[in-house]
Amino acid sequence: MSHAFLLVSTGAGAGLTTVSLGMVRALDRLGIRAGFCKPVAQLHDSDHGPERSTQLFEHMTNIKAPQPISLRRATSLLGSGREGLLMEEVIALFQQCARHTDVVIVEGLVADAHAGYATRLNTAIARALDAEVILVGKPEPDLEEYIDIAANAFSGANGTALIATILNKVGAPSDGQPTLQADVLQTSSGNSDGLDISDAMCQKMTGKPFHVVGCIPWQSQLIAPRMCDIAAYLDAKILHAGYLQQRRVQRMELCARTLANTLSVYQPHTLLVFPGDREDVFVAACMAAMNGVRLAGILLTGGLRPSFGVMNLCEQAIQTGIPVLLVESSSFQTAAKLSHMPAEVAVDDFDLIDQAVDHVANHLDANWLKARCATERKPRLSPAAFRYQLIQKACQASRRIVLPEGEEPRTIMAAYQCQQRHIAQCVLLGDPEKIHQIASSQGIKLNEEIIIIDPVTVRQRYIEPMVALRQHKGLTSEIAEDQLQSRVVLGTMMLALDEVDGLVSGALHTTANTVRPAFQLIGTSESAKLVSSIFFMCLPDQVVVYGDCAINPDPNAEELADIAIQSADSAKRFGLEPRVAMLSYSTGESGAGLDVEKVRQATQMVRQRRPDLLVDGPLQYDAAAIISVGKSKAPASQVAGKANVFVFPDLNTGNTTYKAVQRSAHVVSVGPMLQGLRKPVNDLSRGASVEDIVYTIALTAIQGGEGQVSG
Numbered sequence: 001m002s003h004a005f006l007l008v009s010t011g012a013g014a015g016l017t018t019v020s021l022g023m024v025r026a027l028d029r030l031g032i033r034a035g036f037c038k039p040v041a042q043l044h045d046s047d048h049g050p051e052r053s054t055q056l057f058e059h060m061t062n063i064k065a066p067q068p069i070s071l072r073r074a075t076s077l078l079g080s081g082r083e084g085l086l087m088e089e090v091i092a093l094f095q096q097c098a099r100h101t102d103v104v105i106v107e108g109l110v111a112d113a114h115a116g117y118a119t120r121l122n123t124a125i126a127r128a129l130d131a132e133v134i135l136v137g138k139p140e141p142d143l144e145e146y147i148d149i150a151a152n153a154f155s156g157a158n159g160t161a162l163i164a165t166i167l168n169k170v171g172a173p174s175d176g177q178p179t180l181q182a183d184v185l186q187t188s189s190g191n192s193d194g195l196d197i198s199d200a201m202c203q204k205m206t207g208k209p210f211h212v213v214g215c216i217p218w219q220s221q222l223i224a225p226r227m228c229d230i231a232a233y234l235d236a237k238i239l240h241a242g243y244l245q246q247r248r249v250q251r252m253e254l255c256a257r258t259l260a261n262t263l264s265v266y267q268p269h270t271l272l273v274f275p276g277d278r279e280d281v282f283v284a285a286c287m288a289a290m291n292g293v294r295l296a297g298i299l300l301t302g303g304l305r306p307s308f309g310v311m312n313l314c315e316q317a318i319q320t321g322i323p324v325l326l327v328e329s330s331s332f333q334t335a336a337k338l339s340h341m342p343a344e345v346a347v348d349d350f351d352l353i354d355q356a357v358d359h360v361a362n363h364l365d366a367n368w369l370k371a372r373c374a375t376e377r378k379p380r381l382s383p384a385a386f387r388y389q390l391i392q393k394a395c396q397a398s399r400r401i402v403l404p405e406g407e408e409p410r411t412i413m414a415a416y417q418c419q420q421r422h423i424a425q426c427v428l429l430g431d432p433e434k435i436h437q438i439a440s441s442q443g444i445k446l447n448e449e450i451i452i453i454d455p456v457t458v459r460q461r462y463i464e465p466m467v468a469l470r471q472h473k474g475l476t477s478e479i480a481e482d483q484l485q486s487r488v489v490l491g492t493m494m495l496a497l498d499e500v501d502g503l504v505s506g507a508l509h510t511t512a513n514t515v516r517p518a519f520q521l522i523g524t525s526e527s528a529k530l531v532s533s534i535f536f537m538c539l540p541d542q543v544v545v546y547g548d549c550a551i552n553p554d555p556n557a558e559e560l561a562d563i564a565i566q567s568a569d570s571a572k573r574f575g576l577e578p579r580v581a582m583l584s585y586s587t588g589e590s591g592a593g594l595d596v597e598k599v600r601q602a603t604q605m606v607r608q609r610r611p612d613l614l615v616d617g618p619l620q621y622d623a624a625a626i627i628s629v630g631k632s633k634a635p636a637s638q639v640a641g642k643a644n645v646f647v648f649p650d651l652n653t654g655n656t657t658y659k660a661v662q663r664s665a666h667v668v669s670v671g672p673m674l675q676g677l678r679k680p681v682n683d684l685s686r687g688a689s690v691e692d693i694v695y696t697i698a699l700t701a702i703q704g705g706e707g708q709v710s711g
Contacts, residue, residue: 003373004094004129007166008108008122010137010146015168017053018353019136019216020107021060022360023369027103028061029361029388030370035101036061039090039125041068042109052347053107059350060357062666066096078117087128094129103373106131123153132372133162134213138169147210163372164211166364172218214364222356223343224248227297227323230271233341234334236325239305242297243321248352249296254335255281268443271296273331273338276304283310286317292441297323301331383538383668387695389575390670394423394698397705399501401697402494404487405508406430406452409438414693416444423694424701427451427500429487459484462493469496469521492517495679501704504696506684511550515674518681528676530555532563533683534570535658535671545571545578545645549654550672550683557598561605564647566675568613571645574702580606581624581643582617583653587633599649614638621646621657670695673703680704 007023009016020036027034041051054065069089077086097104108125111118126133133154137143151162228244230236238244253265255274259281265272266288272295274281285298305311305326311318318324327334345352401418405411406428412435415426428435432452439446446452459481466480483489488509494500505514515531524531534547547567548555555563560582568578584599596618603617616639623633623640630641648654662669670692672683680703682696 003103004098004106004131005103006106006108006122006126006129006131006133007136008118008133008150009110010135010140010143010150012110013169014110014136014138015216016107016110016136017056018356019166019168019360020053020105021056021353021357022216023134023364024057024105025060025357026361026364026366026369027105027373030366032103032370032373033101035063035097035104036065037094037097037104037106038065038068039093039106040074040109040121041071055347056350056353060354066093068093074121075117078121083124087124090125090128119153126154132164134164134166135162135210136166136168138172139167151210162210164213164368166213167215168360169218170215211365211368213368214360216360216363219359221248221250222352222359223345224250224269224352225341226346226349226352227271227325229346229349230297230299230338230341231323231325234299234325234327234337236299236327238323239300239326240318240322240324242318242323244297244323247294247296247321247323251296252335252338254331256331259284266293266295268294268441269296271299273299273301273335275302275331276300276306276326277302279306279310282306283314285322286314289317289320289322292437294441294443295322297325299334300324300326301329301334303328383543386536386538386543386575386670390695390698390702391421391423393574393705394701395421397701398422398424399701399704400425400427400451400499401502401504401700401704402427402429402491402500403697404429404491404503404505406487407434407438408507409442410688410690410693411507412439412446413442413444413690414697415450416446417690417694418697419447419449421694423698425449425451426697427453427491427494429453429455429491455484455487455490459490462490462497465497466493466521473520486513486517488513489517489521492521492681495681496521502680502682502700504682504684504693504700506682507686507688507693510686511672511683514681514683515551518674518677522677522679522681524676525678528566529562530559531674531676532566533672533674534567535669536574536673537658537661538668538670539665542644543576544643545576546654546658546669547645547647547675548651549648549658551651551674553651555650557601558605560598560602560647560649561609562676564602564606564615564645565610565613567645567647568610568615570673570675574699576644578613578645579639579643580613580615580617580645580647581619581639582606582615582647582649583621583624584618584649585620586618587620587623587640588618595649602647616640616643617647619643670699673699 007016007020024034024036036057038051038053051068054068057065074086077083094104106129108122109118135147135150147165154162226245227247227249230249231238248269249271250269252271252273255262255265255272255278262281266285272285285295289295401424403411403415403426407430415428418424418426428450432454435452436446462484463477463480466484467475467477488505491503495503530552532548532552533550534545535549537544537546545567548563552559564580564582568580571578582599582603584596586596599618603615606613606615616637619634619640622629624643624646627641630637634640648657658669661667674682680700682700684693684696
């Protein structure tokens with residue numbers, strides 16, 4: 001039976017579900033296969049669908065989890081003296097979760113006013129599963145006494161015991177403080193009194209015989225409700241939806257003063273509450289929206305709405321996405337009700353839940369968890385582990401990356417996040433005033449660590465070096481000056497002159513526009529015969545490499561061998577032990593024809609040039625990826641069924657396959673990462689998200705940190 005950790009809480013509000021899922025993610029980052037089990041459902045007052053912990057785990061991992069036992073059945077069995085039968089059902093659920101995992105995180109019941117039997121059930125579950133117990137609590141005066149009581153409750157002759165504690169919500173405001181307060185900005189990490197109490201509690205915990213796995217700081221942004229949550233809570237009428245699902249409320253402003261005295265309240269993430277006949281405030285809010293301020297929304301009270309003329313005047317501002325709601329209650333009544341809005345995150349707010357789970361995982365003692373799990377298997381590279389390692393390696397590389405599309409909003413936000421997380425020093429090319437204005441409209445401020453260069457002020461000094469690089473092609477000063485109007489070309493020249501360590505572009509430009517200047521001004525490395533690309537495909541259970549899916553239309557056998565070697569080396573560079581499958585429409589000797597022969601020859605070339613690599617081909621995709629098929633079609637192969645580097649025979653096959661897998665299976669793909677250039681240049685999809693850009697910058701920083709990028 002898999003190793004089991006049972007997480008139980010000191011009471012309501014400790015954040016047991018978030019911490020449990022955060023531990024799953026922390027273990028996943030370590031390459032440990034972690035499952036999740038919620039033995040007995042415990043629905044929240046606002047829940048009307050499936051049990052939320054299980055639902056969130058399935059969303060987070062794409063792994064189907066067994067549905068927990070209903071609370072009604074559990075209490076019925078307990079009440080009739082059939083606890084043994086209940087535990088048998090618990091073990092059956094656990095076994096379903098443990099089939100393909102090394103560790104299972106079991107979420108216990110919360111001992112609140114509605115579940116006085118929770119401690120009894122949690123103790124029985126711990127003993128039935130022979131689980132190690134970790135107590136989750138928040139800083140409160142009687143936490144120390146509760147831990148002592150819990151230690152006795154979970155100890156016994158069978159060896160089950162409380163082994164560790166996790167202190168959550170360190171520095172949180174007092175329970176009596178409203179989540180949304182009028183006229184108080186909700187972006188601080190906590191208050192000084194809460195931090196003092198938490199620090200004292202952390203010191204007390206270190207003196208206990210239980211390991212403190214983590215002290216997780218409070219962040220109010222992680223409970224910021226969406227405007228759709230506000231609308232649902234107030235049962236408000238939606239006059240204009242806008243970005244109802246995306247806008248978050250971190251601050252509430254009750255606009256009862258004159259317009260002149262409310263100018264300071266028009267800030268990002270602010271919910272404005274005022275009567276619908278205050279048309280002056282409504283127009284001011286719309287003007288702020290037109291100036292790029294991302295207000296959370298407008299909440300009109302008293303059942304009143306602005307006149308048709310005012311609404312028509314403000315139509316363009318409203319179309320920027322600002323949600324507009326209407327309630328019948330007065331402004332004071334509405335604000336009072338909002339101040340009592342529950343702090344729990346909506347069950348369908350996956351973005352915020354993902355952030356909270358990552359926040360927990362970042363503050364857990366990973367080394368202790370790994371040692372406690374005591375797994376002997378070699379860690380796999382899960383998507384979470386890959387992304388985590390990517391960021392860590394980029395931070396260590398500490399490189400400077402130029403972003404030619406410096407005025408593009410996603411790029412600006414990505415640069416800001418990279419600076420906040422110390423991933424790389426970003427250089428934005430563009431008009432400094434415009435860049436700062438766009439940053440401000442997104443609620444961020446760029447500091448001096450993000451370099452902003454106006455192309456107009458520096459373009460002339462790159463003309464002569466560019467002519468020197470391309471004079472053998474007949475490049476003149478006039479042509480060079482004209483080509484340098486492109487910020488991608490300008491950024492590539494900065495890279496060619498070693499002023500930066502890498503370049504990322506493509507959010508606004510085609511692949512050709514990004515790659516062509518690199519071919520002309522950077523060139524291929526000495527060890528590479530061509531430039532190719534790979535995607536890191538984050539499948540639900542592991543990360544694999546696809547190459548080449550973006551550059552070479554129809555490589556010959558020698559070029560295909562070069563692509564395979566480049567892809568294997570790139571995979572190893574990013575934490576994979578490469579097992580290379582040379583793909584074709586047939587496996588082994590079963591097929592014939594020019595296309596198959598090309599793959600067969602390329603496989604032999606790879607073996608001759610790099611005998612250290614595990615490579616096999618031709619292999620069909622299923623024979624390369626599925627163990628059972630691989631054993632059937634290529635039983636003697638060391639790669640079949642275990643491949644993690646897939647080399648496609650041509651661009652048509654590679655690009656089609658990568659897009660089909662990405663879209664149909666909802667797989668995150670990181671890339672394309674170009675390989676074979678002397679210096680790193682990487683392309684983006686024009687539909688790239690901010691997160692995509694951040695990870696591509698991290699990839700580029702790692703490449704740039706290795707000096708010359710070899711093939």
